[in-house]
Amino acid sequence: MxxxxxxxxxxxxxxxxxxxxxxxxxxxxxxxxxxxxxxxxxxxxxxxxxxxxxxxxxxxxxxxxxxxxxxxxxxxxxxxxxxxxxxxxxxxxxxxxxxxxxxxxxxxxxxxxxxxxxxxxxxxxxxxxxxxxxxxxxxxxxxxxxxxxxxxxxxxxxxxxxxxxxxxxxxxxxxxxxxxxxxxxxxxxxxxxxxTAPATGAEEETSRGHLVARIRDHIDRNLGDPALAPEGIAKAHHISVRYLHRLFEDEGITVGRLVQRRRLEECARELGRSGRAAPTVSSVAQRWGFVNPAHFSRVFRGAYGISPREWRSVQAAWNDDGSGTFAAPERRSLHQLPG
Missing domain, CATH: 2.60.120.10 (Jelly Rolls)
Incomplete structure (x- = not known):
């Protein structure tokens, strides 16, 4: 001592x-x-x-x-x-x-x-x-x-x-x-x-579901923050990181993977927009929380099977052709995405 x-x-x-x-x-x-x-x-x-x-x-x-x-x-x-x-x-x-x-x-x-x-x-x-x-x-x-x-x-x-x-x-x-x-x-x-938590019942399941919904909403509202991570998410909801991970065990996805998936979805949506003043790939990536362009390209290809630039080109071709929005290729398993 x-x-x-x-x-x-x-x-x-x-x-x-x-x-x-x-x-x-x-x-x-x-x-x-x-x-x-x-x-x-x-x-x-x-x-x-x-x-x-x-x-x-x-x-x-x-x-x-x-x-x-x-x-x-x-x-x-x-x-x-x-x-x-x-x-x-x-x-x-x-x-x-x-x-x-x-x-x-x-x-x-x-x-x-x-x-x-x-x-x-x-x-x-x-x-x-x-x-x-x-x-x-x-x-x-x-x-x-x-x-x-x-x-x-x-x-x-x-x-x-x-x-x-x-x-x-x-x-x-x-x-x-x-x-x-x-x-x-x-x-x-x-x-x-x-x-020490009481045995799970219908009332607790409802409360648990509401908390998960609030956490998902918090993630969606803060996707552009590069520092968005389980530690900060748990603190914002006055729970431990361990409990946060337990909440998402039944969701079929980890909190970190959910953040990455939602960021990729918003990037894909924005890159698929038509228009002459389309933002650059790197600016879109940064807007949705990806700091490293190379890392963004790698995880995007892992999710959609093509690069962000290829995605934009295919979307533009479909839009110019008047055929509507190109549907995203089936994603790979989230467990197979690059880290």
Missing amino acids: NLVLTTAAVPKKDQLAYWCEALAGTRVPMAVTPRGGRPFAGRLATGRVGCLRVATVEADAYRAGRTTSHIARSAEQFVGIGVQISGRTTLAQGGRRADAGPGDLYVYDTAQPYFLDHPARFSVRIVHMPRRALGLSDAELRRVTGTVIGTGHGCGAVLMPFLTTLVDSADSYSPTAAGRLATSVIDLFATLVEE
Whole structure:
């Protein structure tokens, strides 16, 4: 860990204030009340792994609460995962109450008030993930915050040892490795949230269909943006990239292939227009999000079997002949298109 704070060298009368300041500076501001009227002792080791804030907390019994005033003073909000090492923790948030024992995971959202009760001396590893990096909606987060996640199966069984090693070795990773590990934690957490989704029913299928329709409309409205990609599409709809890909599993096409196909269709339509002031092939390609002309020509030929210029010539011949618009040749399988 990069920083270790302990009350051991602090005068007893100042220990509680020191602990509150340590929590606010390394985690998030909270109000702390010791239990039992005994002298308070605690140790806090903190570090970072990519965008994650990690910590190991060992302390005597206390209660802690995060209120709306604490939230208003915080520059950034997090979703926290606690890995209980020893002792017990009771978490209350969003009308839920959950009790965690050794080996359990508990989840809380620092953007909403919550309370923690540690009835006896305890030890816990903490991982704080930036809320903005999760790409999850408020409704999705509410499914897991204020709850204890079992570690006997599913994502909980994967997360517990992973987070334990991550926190204990926080200062041993290169910046590149730390960034990748942070991304893995966020992806695993998103999968854990998906595991908690209710069983699919007619109402959920309708909601899922509406979301897919909104995503398709978003893609159509942003085809000209060269940066249009699954990451940005997921963020615009407040979902994870993993969930975005799952939505399109039943659509028979990946999100990336759908973007490429729609761009090609708009290019083919525009190149097939008749008129003397027809735009150049490269300008059409750029207008619909293709930055590299050579790449555009390659994927166009892969889709339609002829080059963009040949397509334009054939369309012009048909239009001049008065026979109408030339129908596109049957496309090859999307899985066979060049990347």
